[in-house]
Amino acid sequence: MKFGVVVFPGSNCDHDTYHVISKVIGQPVDFIWHRQDNLSDYDAIILPGGFAYGDYLRTGAIARFSPVMGAVKQFASRGGIVLGICNGFQILCEAGLLPGALLRNDKLKFVCKHVNIRVETTDTPFTLRCQRGQTLSVPIAHGDGNYFCDEQTLDELRRENRIIFRYSDARGLITPEANPNGSLDSIAGICNRERNVLGLMPHPERASEEILSSADGRIIFYSLADTLAELAKAS
């Protein structure tokens, strides 16, 4: 079982993510430079947060043309597990691995605070350790996290149970006040049709140890480790 954390010029959560994988959940992990175009050594790839290529043009717009993204597409099409956090989510949308786009926050401000997200389904490799309806306290830190897609896509996401996390209050109620950025349907994270690619705006890696005031986020990484262990057993 091996994790890879992609490093783009401008990534800034790569070390946090690496730390959580190696020290908190105790799994092998490598940094993967964005020029690398072979991911055959890896079982799960994480696109970390940050500002890849300075967010020039649009968030994720330049990063999607990196050599590593061609490899990530191949990796995902073969069923490989891909997790995009914050800027990583934006890159996955730009690359067409997830539908929709992340627009400027509705209040035009960069929002950096702890929020609650509600787990909408445990039927993904990323949430299998969670309970449906469970709330996780995790931080967000973004200026462009306002999830948007057309109505047809939203219908699909709902019908196929692909909305994985929604912004909620601490009791798990979805309210306009609990939506920090204007996201459509309070969407905080979605997955692809095959359920092996997930993107979310909040930072679970920044809430994976008690000393950081919340360790709720680590359940996502533990779920991933469980999934990879099962896959290893099966093969």
Add this chain to the structure above:
Amino acid sequence: MKARVYVTLKPSVLDPQGKAIHHAVEGIGYHGITDVRQGKYFEVAVDGSLSPDEARAEVERIARDVLSNPVIEDYRVELDSSTEA
């Protein structure tokens, strides 16, 4: 040759920046402004090895694949063949 590319948000996409500008414009006292939508403008220089038709096709591709995101944006290309690159 120079090409101009205009990238604009689709009408169905909310534009909070345009809205903020609109409010500011109204606040300053300008009258009769009903809406402001913010977009992006690119000037792309093309060398003489391409014919105007080829240049337009090339810039159209760049506009579609790189400069705009089809989920949220439309684009329009204008070619100005009278300018030197």
